[in-house]
Amino acid sequence: MMKGSSANPxxxxxxxxxxxxxxxxxxxxxxxxxDDGVGSPGPMIRVRVSHGSYxxxxxxxxxxxxxxxxxxxxxxxxxxxxxxxxxxxGKEKDNDECLHMxxxxxxxxxxxxxxPASKELKLEQMKRDQGIxxxxxxxxxxxxxxxxxxxxxxxLESAVRxxxxxADKEFVVLTELLMVQLLKLxxxxxxxxxxxxxxxxxxxxxxxxxxxxxxxxRNANPFSNSSKTVAVTTxxxxxxxxxxxxxxxxxxxxxxxxxxxxxxFD
Numbered sequence: 001m002m003k004g005s006s007a008n009p010x011x012x013x014x015x016x017x018x019x020x021x022x023x024x025x026x027x028x029x030x031x032x033x034x035d036d037g038v039g040s041p042g043p044m045i046r047v048r049v050s051h052g053s054y055x056x057x058x059x060x061x062x063x064x065x066x067x068x069x070x071x072x073x074x075x076x077x078x079x080x081x082x083x084x085x086x087x088x089x090g091k092e093k094d095n096d097e098c099l100h101m102x103x104x105x106x107x108x109x110x111x112x113x114x115x116p117a118s119k120e121l122k123l124e125q126m127k128r129d130q131g132i133x134x135x136x137x138x139x140x141x142x143x144x145x146x147x148x149x150x151x152x153x154x155x156l157e158s159a160v161r162x163x164x165x166x167a168d169k170e171f172v173v174l175t176e177l178l179m180v181q182l183l184k185l186x187x188x189x190x191x192x193x194x195x196x197x198x199x200x201x202x203x204x205x206x207x208x209x210x211x212x213x214x215x216x217x218r219n220a221n222p223f224s225n226s227s228k229t230v231a232v233t234t235x236x237x238x239x240x241x242x243x244x245x246x247x248x249x250x251x252x253x254x255x256x257x258x259x260x261x262x263x264x265f266d
Contacts, residue, residue, distance in 0.1 A: 027064070178212075
């Protein structure tokens with residue numbers, strides 16, 4: 001059928017035979033004409049979405065784009081828009097393509113796929129998170145063992161401070177047990193938060209080992225770390241005559257005779 005002279009020269013039809021009107025924007029860009037109503041989304045349509053074994057039904061404006069459909073689906077699926085691929089009639093659709101231009105009508109069915117690259121990144125992140133969780137659990141086991149050994153270190157410290165003599169074997173055995181825990185920490189592969197926790201625990205064990213070294217040295221020589229003071233006593237040194245040094249020594253007798261006879265020179 002021929003169109004009359006009043007027909008819109010910027011009108012065309014989509015694959016389903018529906019009329020589409022176009023408008024010329026300032027700057028010469030030809031775009032699809034939207035509803036004149038400000039803020040009016042236009043008629044709504046329901047779209048059925050197949051996502052693996054899941055099925056969703058969402059409502060969107062009839063003239064929405066596939067990019068806008070993705071934003072709606074992100075709330076339903078948890079997938080970010082950039083992680084989604086939408087197929088309609090066996091073809092993947094671009095974000096800026098309009099639904100009605102592609103022939104999407106009410107209750108039309110589209111297929112949602114997760115972007116392979118995004119899926120691979122998620123799997124890697126999941127494995128990383130599982131690894132961090134596993135490492136944190138292993139560090140927690142070591143932390144519990146170190147806490148038990150810390151009680152023994154505290155007991156030895158109290159004994160040494162009280163001046164009790166402790167066998168060197170006590171220090172050696174406890175140090176070896178702490179070193180075993182240090183080796184366990186070294187064998188744990190950790191990333192992120194687990195790596196931070198492992199570093200903290202390693203330093204904690206090292207501090208206990210250093211404390212034991214200090215206690216062992218002090219136990220071997222109780223006065224090694226004490227302040228050196230001069231012992232003041234009231235026991236004075238006694239000489240052979242039995243008198244204390246408080247009495248001044250008597251002048252020694254001299255064999256030299258002092259005379260008032262002076263030698264005269266010529």
